[in-house]
Amino acid sequence: MSLTPTHIHTVRDLFFRYGLKSMTMDELARQLGCSKKTIYEHYADKKVLVHAVLGGFLNEHRNEMAALDQNPDNAIAKLIRMAAIGFQKMRNLTPTILFDLQKSYPELWMELERYRKEEIVEIFKRLIERGQHEGLIRKEIDPSVVSIIHLQHTNLLLDPVVFSHLDRPLATIFHNIMEVFVGGITTPQGLEVWNTTKAQMNLQP
Amino acid sequence: MSLTPTHIHTVRDLFFRYGLKSMTMDELARQLGCSKKTIYEHYADKKVLVHAVLGGFLNEHRNEMAALDQNPDNAIAKLIRMAAIGFQKMRNLTPTILFDLQKSYPELWMELERYRKEEIVEIFKRLIERGQHEGLIRKEIDPSVVSIIHLQHTNLLLDPVVFSHLDRPLATIFHNIMEVFVGGITTPQGLEVWNTTKAQMNLQP
DNA sequence: AACTTTGAAAACAAAAAAAGTTTTCAAGAT
DNA sequence: ATCTTGAAAACTTTTTTTGTTTTCAAAGTT
Numbered sequence: 001m002s003l004t005p006t007h008i009h010t011v012r013d014l015f016f017r018y019g020l021k022s023m024t025m026d027e028l029a030r031q032l033g034c035s036k037k038t039i040y041e042h043y044a045d046k047k048v049l050v051h052a053v054l055g056g057f058l059n060e061h062r063n064e065m066a067a068l069d070q071n072p073d074n075a076i077a078k079l080i081r082m083a084a085i086g087f088q089k090m091r092n093l094t095p096t097i098l099f100d101l102q103k104s105y106p107e108l109w110m111e112l113e114r115y116r117k118e119e120i121v122e123i124f125k126r127l128i129e130r131g132q133h134e135g136l137i138r139k140e141i142d143p144s145v146v147s148i149i150h151l152q153h154t155n156l157l158l159d160p161v162v163f164s165h166l167d168r169p170l171a172t173i174f175h176n177i178m179e180v181f182v183g184g185i186t187t188p189q190g191l192e193v194w195n196t197t198k199a200q201m202n203l204q205p
Numbered sequence: 206m207s208l209t210p211t212h213i214h215t216v217r218d219l220f221f222r223y224g225l226k227s228m229t230m231d232e233l234a235r236q237l238g239c240s241k242k243t244i245y246e247h248y249a250d251k252k253v254l255v256h257a258v259l260g261g262f263l264n265e266h267r268n269e270m271a272a273l274d275q276n277p278d279n280a281i282a283k284l285i286r287m288a289a290i291g292f293q294k295m296r297n298l299t300p301t302i303l304f305d306l307q308k309s310y311p312e313l314w315m316e317l318e319r320y321r322k323e324e325i326v327e328i329f330k331r332l333i334e335r336g337q338h339e340g341l342i343r344k345e346i347d348p349s350v351v352s353i354i355h356l357q358h359t360n361l362l363l364d365p366v367v368f369s370h371l372d373r374p375l376a377t378i379f380h381n382i383m384e385v386f387v388g389g390i391t392t393p394q395g396l397e398v399w400n401t402t403k404a405q406m407n408l409q410p
Numbered sequence: 411a412a413c414t415t416t417g418a419a420a421a422c423a424a425a426a427a428a429a430g431t432t433t434t435c436a437a438g439a440t
Numbered sequence: 441a442t443c444t445t446g447a448a449a450a451c452t453t454t455t456t457t458t459g460t461t462t463t464c465a466a467a468g469t470t
Contacts, residue, residue, distance in 0.1 A: 017300045017365060021227045022308075025458060035418045040459065094224045096301045103227075160222060167374045229428060240447045245430065 007032055012053045019096035020050060020104060051108055054101075058115055062088055064125060075131030076186065076193045079124065080178060080201065083150065086120070087174045090157045096128045098158065116154075121147045128185070136190030146185060153177050208247045212237055217258045224301035225255055225309060256313055259306075263320055266294055270328060281298045281391065284329065285383060285406065286394030288355065291325070292379045295362045303363065321359075326352045333390070341395030351390060358382050 014023050014031055025046055030035045043049040064085050068078055101109040124147035131137035156162045156177075163173050182194045219228050219236055234241045248254040269290050273283055306314040306373055329352035336342035361367045361382075368378050387399045 018304045019224055019227055022301055022304055025459080026457080029418090034416090035420095036459075036460090037419095038417065046458070094299070094301070095223050096227055096299070099223045099227055124344045144383050161416095167376060169374055171372060205320055230430080231428075234447090238447085240449090241430075242448095243446065246446095249418090251429070 003034075003038065007034075008053065008056070011049070011203070012057065012090070014190070016055055016092050016097055019094070020100035022096075047105065050105055052111065054108055054142075057092075058112065061085070062115075062119070065120070069123065074193055075127050075134055076136050076182065076190050077197045079127050080182065080194070082127070082199055083154070083178060083181075084174060084177060084201070086154050087157060087170060087177075090154055090204075091170055093158055093162055095158075116151060121151050124150050131185075131190065136187060136193055137185050138187050140199060141185050153181060176204065206242065209399055210238075212239075213258065213261070214322065216254070217262065220255070220258055221297050221299065221302055223304035223312075226300070227301075237302075248318050252310065255310055259313055259317065262294075263317065267324070270325070274328065279341060279398055280332050281341050281395050283400045284332050284336070285387065285402055286398070287328065287332070288359070288383060288386075289379060289406070291359050292362060292375060292382075295347055298363055300363075300365055319327070321356060326356050333403055336390075336395065341392060341398055342390050343392050343395075346390045355386060358386060 010032060011028060014028065025036055025039065029039055032039070039049070040152070042050065065082060068081055068085070071078075073081070101112070125143045128137055128141065128143040128146055132139055132141070132143070157170075166173075183191065186194060215237060216233060219233065230241055230244065237244070244254070248257065270287060273286055273290070279330075295332070306317070308353055330348045333342055333346065333348040333351055337344055337348070338348070362375075362378070371378075388396065391399060
């Protein structure tokens with residue numbers, strides 16, 4: 001048996017839904033309808049499997065970001081689209097899986113942290129700089145500082161204490177965060193772009 | 206040290222957030238800022254602790270139901286309020302904790318199932334009968350059948366596949382479910398009651 | 411029709427982790 | 441000064457999980 005992409009996607013679902021600890025290899029095999037032997041033929045051990053699944057998740061995001069980076073939108077529009085994708089992906093990261101990652105796969109956890117703190121922040125920093133050249137973002141804004149602020153905004157979604165008791169759709173929370181953030185960094189011209197972009201946007205993909 | 210109600214509430218939070226398996230006794234002690242010894246002075250073993258926490262959760266619900274049952278509302282209003290509380294409580298039950306319960310504490314899982322399938326369904330059945338006597342619910346409705354339908358409605362909230370991809374607030378989902386359910390069982394007079402009750406209701410407590 | 415191959419299912423050993431117990435020790439109470 | 445308390449940490453025991461191996465039956469092959 002060959003463990004198709006569909007299978008690996010099922011594994012991701014299970015890991016994300018029940019956490020890495022609760023989802024044992026036996027349970028995984030049972031849910032996939034295959035034997036453990038088959039899993040171990042494709043993945044040396046559980047750690048490799050977990051890395052493959054989360055690495056895939058991260059790569060997906062990396063690719064989406066790269067694709068967006070290609071297109072010829074203005075900086076503000078890009079920034080918003082990228083943020084939307086980031087927020088959308090965040091919601092899959094439940095407290096359980098984050099907890100299990102930190103505890104049992106610290107290297108992978110650090111890799112995810114690094115990805116966010118370095119790669120993503122770097123992309124946003126460059127976007128903000130571009131926005132400044134385009135005259136859409138105010139010159140007083142320090143791109144390094146502000147891109148970290150954005151990272152912290154996305155972090156808020158991971159903390160169940162912050163917004164979840166409000167019982168608002170992610171779209172609403174996203175919208176408000178962007179309203180503050182974009183409003184806070186744009187020139188009058190940039191604000192116009194934000195208003196038109198906003199009108200076109202559809203957060204649920 | 207005495208493990209105050211605050212502490213036990215923290216334990217509940219941790220169990221609900223991270224699941225029963227990921228939350229080990231060591232981790233629990235660490236988070237509570239006490240020693241395992243202290244925990245074991247109050248609870249013979251982890252099973253007892255888990256039972257205490259989830260028993261408390263269930264009892265809370267039982268008491269809220271009993272309190273509502275006392276007040277002199279009409280059957281429709283009661284039914285809606287009770288449903289609202291039930292839905293509200295449901296959202297705490299993440300896939301992880303349900304999975305861990307079924308796997309590691311099957312007796313407790315069965316007790317929760319029994320509570321919902323017997324006690325709660327019984328309460329709703331009686332309410333529907335009362336509603337029929339009050340002329341608010343149609344006589345063709347079979348209380349036994351319809352109270353089970355309601356149970357199944359609440360079950361839908363536990364399945365992450367059903368509604369969560371919609372990214373709607375619980376309040377919206379609740380409202381729609383009740384719109385269908387109440388609309389489906391009421392007499393014209395009952396429908397009026399539902400419309401006025403609806404206006405007063407505030408789902409976020 | 412005998413013979414391979416395949417892979418699920420189950421049994422297994424080895425390793426890891428968690429439960430539960432005991433010891434240590436320092437801070438506060440008596 | 442002595443006693444008590446309980447966190448912290450060390451420790452043992454039990455349980456769970458991992459990862460491997462074996463069994464066996466169904467499907468395909470010659």
